[in-house]
Amino acid sequence: MDLNKYASFSLKDFLEDDDFVNSIINTSKEDSLFFAEMLLHYPEKKEDIETAESLIHNYRKQDTFLNEDRQAEVWKRIEAEARPVKQAKVFSLLKLMRVAAAVLVVGLGAFTFWYNQQxxxxxxxxxxxxxxxxxxxxxxxxxxxxxxxxxxxxxxxxxxxxxxxxxxxxxxxxxxxxxxxxxxxxxxxxxxxxxxxxxxxxxxxxxxxxxxxxxxxxxxxxxxxxxxxxxxxxxxxxxxxxxxxxxxxxxxxxxxxxxRLANWSKRQFVFANEKLKNILKTLEDTYGYQIKYTNAAAMDMEIEGEINVTGVKELLETISASLHVSIYQNENQIIIN
CATH class of the missing domain: 2.60.120.1440 (Jelly Rolls)
Incomplete structure (x- = not known):
């Protein structure tokens, strides 16, 4: 499997990926090593991977079929599809859902869990x-x-x-x-x-x-x-x-x-008669900058009139020119003198 293709995967993407689903059903040593490497590269995917794995196992354990013979028949066919054979079409979770939906008759079961999941x-x-x-x-x-x-x-x-x-x-x-x-x-x-x-x-x-x-x-x-x-x-x-x-x-x-409430969607900064601390708080909240003031009094300095600029660099230049303060930026840290 290609590690790079999972970089932007969501939970839905994992559930619809044939390679991923097949590896969960037929887990090998190579699969385990691959997922360990994936989590090192994309630790933010851990929750989605674990949830997807749980959902797949829940479907395989579904016990609300019409009768035991029918259940055995369906899962036998599903497992046959899941085995990696030459030229065979890889198992798809969506196909499993269609099969399960056709034979489920009662209960909340795994489908309800999946349907109501956040x-x-x-x-x-x-x-x-x-x-x-x-x-x-x-x-x-x-x-x-x-x-x-x-x-x-x-x-x-x-x-x-x-x-x-x-x-x-x-x-x-x-x-x-x-x-x-x-x-x-x-x-x-x-x-x-x-x-x-x-x-x-x-x-x-x-x-x-x-x-x-x-x-x-x-x-x-x-x-x-x-x-x-x-x-x-x-x-x-x-x-x-x-x-x-x-x-x-x-x-x-x-x-x-x-x-103008929507200006941020265009990466525009629009402020009118606003204090410096409120302007720079936006950079902390949405861009992750750390703001430091060498003089706390600068926080309450107010820019008269309106600022309407695009981009962080232009905003800082406008503030510096308007309030006559020195601004130093070191990666994600902004220092106001």
Whole structure:
């Protein structure tokens, strides 16, 4: 097997890869050494590999068949396909799923486990990734962010969980606002804040125990899960901006240019009358830079007017020229003098 081909594999990719599935069913010493080497190169794949292996074994142990004779017959055929014979077609997990689905009659079993398993997506510092949901909704994840949802997404309310920052473009399913079906609801969970929408575009930033929600188009409802008492919901219209912290809304305003909430997706930095510490905090959160100040007073220096630049280098040059400070960059460390 080619080690390089697994560099960008997700859980779904492992489950659909003939070589991988066959190696799990017919594990050899060479396979064990290969996977050990893979984990050395791609330690972040460990969870996906272990989950895929568990799923494959669960299917092979499935005991909810019509009868024992039928079960033995099916698995005998599956195992025959899985054996590496000359010119034989390699075993496919998807084929196994089709066979299993045809003979399963009762129980949650392994298929339910697979169907309801959580889907996870994440980005590294400085990375931007597009996630397309099963209903066609797209989520653009900013650097150092994560998104998850259940594999059975869409059968029940469409629910996702976000950490970090994401730009949502939600597909509208409801035709009758007076009768919203469960599967037509779309809910974003951020810690103890829920954001419910029908079809809209909005930006969510969930970092440092603060959640910022800005609406670009459409309408959303923001509700806090206060353990002491039910918190009132807020209905946001385009341009509304909410900051939520310590179980309460601490800021609600109107954005003059709500479309600028999406500027980060183009790797643009846009700030207006902002303090230096808040500007550079963005570089820490999404790009992984370490910021150091030789003079703590510099943190509260404010740039008057608007900054609209593309790229970290241009941002630092603009800050230096505007505030008359010296900025030194050493790999991922930025020092402000």
């Amino acid at each position: 889907q996870n997506f994440s980005t590294t510092f400085g990375e931007i990734k597009t996630v397309v949901m099963p209903d066609g909704t797209t989520v653009l994840l900013n650097g150092n962010s994560s998104l998850s949802y259940q594999r059975g997404f869409g059968k029940n309310p469409r629910e996702v969980w976000l950490k970090g920052e994401g730009l949502f473009k939600v597909i509208h399913l409801n035709k009758n606002p007076a009768n919203i079906k469960p599967a037509e609801r779309f809910i974003v969970h951020c810690n103890d804040l829920n954001i419910e929408v029908l079809g809209t575009t909005f930006n969510v930033n969930n970092r440092h125990n603060k959640i910022n929600v800005g609406l670009i188009t459409g309408k959303i409802k923001v509700t806090a899960n206060n353990v002491k008492k039910a918190a009132p919901s807020l209905i946001l219209a385009p341009g509304d901006y909410v900051e939520y912290a310590t179980k309460k809304v601490v800021l609600k305003g109107k954005l003059a240019h709500p479309e």
